Structure formats: structure tokens, C-alpha cells
Amino acid sequence: xxxxxxxxxxxxxxxxxxxxxxxxxxxxxxxxxxxxxxxxxxxxxxxxxxxxx
Numbered sequence: 001x002x003x004x005x006x007x008x009x010x011x012x013x014x015x016x017x018x019x020x021x022x023x024x025x026x027x028x029x030x031x032x033x034x035x036x037x038x039x040x041x042x043x044x045x046x047x048x049x050x051x052x053x
Contacts, residue, residue: 008051015050018043 022043025036033040 011046011050015043015046018046 018039022036022039025039026033029035
């Protein structure tokens with residue numbers, strides 16, 4: 001199972017924030033993502049930067 005290092009917990013929390021912003025955008029746009037590119041790419045970039053053990 002993948003786990004994150006303690007020092008990367010702040011990064012995980014930051015990504016959770018971006019995920020919440022993405023879902024807020026999706027909700028506002030009737031569950032479509034075409035208007036949420038900025039939020040999507042912020043989340044993906046953050047998620048891909050997490051260091052797993």
C-alpha cells in the first residue's frame with residue numbers, strides 16, 4: 001500500500017484543498033469539467049508531486 005512520508009503530509013493537505021476546489025467547480029457547472037480546467041490541472045500537478053514511499 002502506498003503511504004506518504006510525514007514531511008509530505010502538508011502537500012497532501014494542499015492537494016485535498018485543490019480537490020475540493022475542483023469539485024466545487026464541477027458542482028457549479030452541473031457535473032461537467034469542461035469549465036474547470038484550471039482547477040483540474042492544479043489538482044493533477046499537486047497530486048503528481050507527492051512523494052510516495
